Amino acid sequence: MRMRKGVVPALALVVVAVAATGCFSSEGGDEQRLTGLRENYCLKLGAWQKARNAAGTITPESSAHEKAGLAAQEASLAMQPLRDESVSGGRTLGEETGWAINDGDSEAEARVVQYCDDAGFETLTR
Template sequence: MLRELPEGGGKHSRFSGSNAVRKLRTAVPFLALFVVVGCSSSEGKDEELLTELQKSYCLQLGVWQTARDAGRTAVPESPEAEEAELAADGVLLAMRPLRDETVRGGQTLEEETVLAISNGDGNAEGHVVQYCGDVGFETLTR
């Protein structure tokens, strides 16, 4: 379930203030459109749509990485921790139309994304970052 961030995030957060909240609120409905329109595999998708979906996923992955890093020292229920949770929701939502894409090691993008976000699996995170590099969006991730 997606959560709304309180206005004015933490003082050390790169996502603090209403600007970040506005960006996240804008990104989530945009991603929801792709979830409704997208299908479970990239086969047969228009190449332009596939590229936009991949870009959106990699962008959301980078946002999550930054928010997660900022929230590592945050206490639970802090604005930084909530930002990281919201960013994780954004990655999972962006991943849905691409979930059957194969990443390094033969796993699906869905499997690796869930391992990276839910379990803090550094190897899985490396695989999804490599996926972004392979599709041309390495600069959107950390």
């Protein structure tokens, strides 16, 4: 996957911003902030699903594959503050997201979509 020159610095800024906010646990945290983090994650997950689906219908050389890769990175970054959230069967959101995005695990993808549904953001995912 090719990356444009401006993508790496922008991604670095996102990583710094995520690191600056620190880890967030749902236990005893600010419920409004948690809701915002969940909404952002589900929005980014849905954007990745849409980009991935579009890339699957186009030649490998197209920019759609680059967009899908960038969307995957954004979804992974959005997941970071929520990575320890429980999804199902003792698994975490971090584990399930990784399996869905990196390994193409459709069952893991279904579980993170269910997570978004349970959080009230079912319309943001596919």
